[in-house]
Amino acid sequence: MTAAPLLEVTDLVKHFPVKRGLLVDREVDRVRAVDGVSFAVGRGETLGLVGESGSGKSTLCRAALQLTKPTSGSVRFEGREIAGLSRRAMRPLRREMQMVFQDPYASLNPRKRIGQIVAEPLRLQGVARGGELRGQALELLERVGLSSEHYDRFPHEFSGGQRQRVGIARALALRPKLIFADEPVSALDVSIRAQIVNLLDELQAELGLAYVFVAHDIGVVRHVSDRIAVMHDGRIVEQGPVDRVCEQPEDPYTKALLAAVPIPDPREARARRQTVGSG
Amino acid sequence: MSSVGASTLLSVRDLRVGFATEGGLLQAVDGVSFDLAAGEVLAVVGESGSGKSVTAQTLLGLTRSPNARIAGSVRLGGTELLDADDATLHGIRGDRMAMVFQDPMTSFNPVYRIGAQIVEAIRAHRPETSKGAAREQAVELLGSVGIPEPERRVDAYPYELSGGMRQRAMIAMALALDPEVLIADEPTTALDVTVQAQILRLLEQLNRERGLATILITHDLGVVAETADRVLVMYAGRVVEQGTLEEIFYDPQHPYTWGLLGSLTRLDRERPERLPQIGGAPPSLIDLPAGCSFRPRCPHAFGRCEELPGLDARLPDAPGHLDRCWLDPETKRGGRPQ
Numbered sequence: 001m002t003a004a005p006l007l008e009v010t011d012l013v014k015h016f017p018v019k020r021g022l023l024v025d026r027e028v029d030r031v032r033a034v035d036g037v038s039f040a041v042g043r044g045e046t047l048g049l050v051g052e053s054g055s056g057k058s059t060l061c062r063a064a065l066q067l068t069k070p071t072s073g074s075v076r077f078e079g080r081e082i083a084g085l086s087r088r089a090m091r092p093l094r095r096e097m098q099m100v101f102q103d104p105y106a107s108l109n110p111r112k113r114i115g116q117i118v119a120e121p122l123r124l125q126g127v128a129r130g131g132e133l134r135g136q137a138l139e140l141l142e143r144v145g146l147s148s149e150h151y152d153r154f155p156h157e158f159s160g161g162q163r164q165r166v167g168i169a170r171a172l173a174l175r176p177k178l179i180f181a182d183e184p185v186s187a188l189d190v191s192i193r194a195q196i197v198n199l200l201d202e203l204q205a206e207l208g209l210a211y212v213f214v215a216h217d218i219g220v221v222r223h224v225s226d227r228i229a230v231m232h233d234g235r236i237v238e239q240g241p242v243d244r245v246c247e248q249p250e251d252p253y254t255k256a257l258l259a260a261v262p263i264p265d266p267r268e269a270r271a272r273r274q275t276v277g278s279g
Numbered sequence: 280m281s282s283v284g285a286s287t288l289l290s291v292r293d294l295r296v297g298f299a300t301e302g303g304l305l306q307a308v309d310g311v312s313f314d315l316a317a318g319e320v321l322a323v324v325g326e327s328g329s330g331k332s333v334t335a336q337t338l339l340g341l342t343r344s345p346n347a348r349i350a351g352s353v354r355l356g357g358t359e360l361l362d363a364d365d366a367t368l369h370g371i372r373g374d375r376m377a378m379v380f381q382d383p384m385t386s387f388n389p390v391y392r393i394g395a396q397i398v399e400a401i402r403a404h405r406p407e408t409s410k411g412a413a414r415e416q417a418v419e420l421l422g423s424v425g426i427p428e429p430e431r432r433v434d435a436y437p438y439e440l441s442g443g444m445r446q447r448a449m450i451a452m453a454l455a456l457d458p459e460v461l462i463a464d465e466p467t468t469a470l471d472v473t474v475q476a477q478i479l480r481l482l483e484q485l486n487r488e489r490g491l492a493t494i495l496i497t498h499d500l501g502v503v504a505e506t507a508d509r510v511l512v513m514y515a516g517r518v519v520e521q522g523t524l525e526e527i528f529y530d531p532q533h534p535y536t537w538g539l540l541g542s543l544t545r546l547d548r549e550r551p552e553r554l555p556q557i558g559g560a561p562p563s564l565i566d567l568p569a570g571c572s573f574r575p576r577c578p579h580a581f582g583r584c585e586e587l588p589g590l591d592a593r594l595p596d597a598p599g600h601l602d603r604c605w606l607d608p609e610t611k612r613g614g615r616p617q
Binding site (some may be wrong): 053159161190193194217219246259260264265266268273 | 529539542
């Protein structure tokens with residue numbers, strides 16, 4: 001980590017107006033999806049963002065990446081303000097920040113071949129073309145544990161875990177410094193989840209990537225993260241080094257969240273139920 | 280709790296469910312057997328494609344279709360369900376054996392009030408119940424599953440309830456006719472952890488208070504550890520290991536079970552440098568490998584694994600603990616990861 005963080009988000013707000021009215025839409029209320037959030041991510045670091053459905057995790061990612069316009073607040077990438085930049089002005093920055101999505105079934109174009117999907121960002125950004133494009137796409141597929149025989153196949157021929165590998169290869173194509181991974185393993189089977197978590201770990205070590213790892217599963221977040229931020233009702237209620245937050249949580253919501261995670265150990269689970277029951 | 284023959288409510292023997300597809304016969308469930316006693320919670324654990332949901336649905340006759348090939352025996356009390364006619368099944372569904380689904384949003388009809396749907400379920404089986412009495416029962420049921428202000432919520436539409444409340448209402452509807460067996464297919468998977476904990480407590484309470492026998496279908500071993508008495512671990516349509524909760528968690532015999540237990544991210548343990556993972560992916564059910572289905576992914580596979588191991592008791596000290604693995608039990612106890 002260097003002195004200036006890679007990404008610095010300060011007081012970010014994203015409100016969605018609730019409008020009603022016959023001729024003129026009047027704003028009658030607002031949904032405070034993200035309500036004054038600040039955090040920073042250093043180079044090569046993983047920030048885990050944990051929270052339940054509706055806590056604002058996904059909106060926060062979208063607003064930080066300028067995929068939706070923040071209502072107010074500042075987002076600095078390598079010291080440069082990007083909040084409110086036009087699509088055109090954001091375009092070169094898209095190389096630096098990429099996203100991996102939750103649903104590997106919905107996030108790959110079913111009519112494109114795997115090779116095309118992975119090469120698309122390179123083509124759009126004009127990084128490579130022709131044979132070079134194909135070569136780079138093949139290299140990316142291999143890097144995420146797929147092979148050249150997968151290049152001409154379609155997404156429907158792949159399992160969930162393989163599709164998520166394709167999604168990761170696509171996110172890596174432009175050699176970003178930061179990847180927002182929004183619930184990247186929650187749609188996957190238990191035996192596949194560990195493979196993807198380990199792949200993300202390896203890529204980070206190899207490429208010096210920083211991650212914002214978003215998930216509702218605090219167990220997975222704890223495993224991958226250096227620091228954790230806990231979101232609740234649009235705000236970060238607690239953030240800090242992973243061991244501190246998980247072992248000495250301060251906020252009541254963080255405590256409740258940790259206490260609700262089932263313990264996969266019958267004796268310990270029973271012991272905890274009894275202490276909770278009597279206390 | 281053990282399944283003593285006398286108290287066995289539901290008995291499943293060599294259940295086989297296949298579906299004829301263009302690519303060939305897909306054997307979704309291949310020889311599943313178990314007994315379920317009153318008050319017992321049996322967890323069926325597996326990944327997508329393991330056959331756990333197809334097993335559950337077949338018990339209620341929900342997989343019947345022209346391309347389905349169903350064989351074996353499912354007996355509830357003295358009634359055989361697999362070849363029962365539709366009228367018999369209609370009488371049993373909801374009344375003696377009820378089901379709770381993963382997604383409460385798609386299991387309620389969105390255009391009818393919650394109460395009206397419960398009333399309809401009651402009156403379909405008990406036509407002598409008046410509408411007023413059925414409504415009172417619905418209010419009482421909603422209250423018993425912990426829905427606040429049940430007399431008001433009975434008139435709510437499904438969309439007006441949160442996910443957790445909707446799942447409670449689903450459970451209330453499943454309980455409406457006081458069934459003996461409840462089948463819960465991933466009942467908490469769509470819910471947040473704090474809500475999940477509440478629903479699990481509710482199921483446990485119902486189990487204790489009503490003596491409800493429960494089949495819990497899940498992929499989550501944490502949920503299993505918190506609720507089950509006995510566990511079936513399924514892989515590619517077959518049971519690979521079955522035993523009591525303690526046997527499965529503290530003396531697992533199948534390398535697939537080791538893999539599942541090992542890949543958990545546990546909050547109560549030090550973080551490992553690298554998460555232990557099971558390599559590869561589950562096989563296609565149309566084109567299963569010969570012998571043990573887990574063989575291609577198993578780090579312990581050897582020559583004999585090309586022959587399918589039976590689901591047998593291999594431990595002299597645990598006659599009810601069955602597994603499908605050729606490895607010598609003593610070698611396993613020494614060699615498996617902790």
